[in-house]
Amino acid sequence: MTNKLTRFGIVAIALLATPALAETMVEDTDGNGTFSMEEVAVAYPELTDELFSQIDTDASGDVSQDELTAAVEAGVLVTQG
Numbered sequence: 001m002t003n004k005l006t007r008f009g010i011v012a013i014a015l016l017a018t019p020a021l022a023e024t025m026v027e028d029t030d031g032n033g034t035f036s037m038e039e040v041a042v043a044y045p046e047l048t049d050e051l052f053s054q055i056d057t058d059a060s061g062d063v064s065q066d067e068l069t070a071a072v073e074a075g076v077l078v079t080q081g
């Protein structure tokens with residue numbers, strides 16, 4: 001019983017300690033160092049061409065980690081659930 005409670009406490013602390021800001025689920029699946037529209041769309045199915053070009057602030061055709069972080073912090077991309 002005590003053990004169970006302790007474990008719950010640890011999980012709760014871990015959740016609270018996780019920085020919610022700039023936390024993205026986007027994965028660089030092809031490992032090229034940037035995020036393509038396809039890669040971003042995996043984590044954000046509601047992504048549109050328009051939204052993607054908005055995130056791609058230097059218009060390079062893909063999204064860097066910095067661009068992605070900025071978009072999440074600006075609330076352009078909203079993490080689901």
Ligand SMILES: [Ca+2]
Pocket residue numbers: 028029030031032033034035036039
């Ligand atoms: Ca990539």
Ligand SMILES: [Ca+2]
Pocket residue numbers: 056057058059060061062063064067
């Ligand atoms: Ca870019």
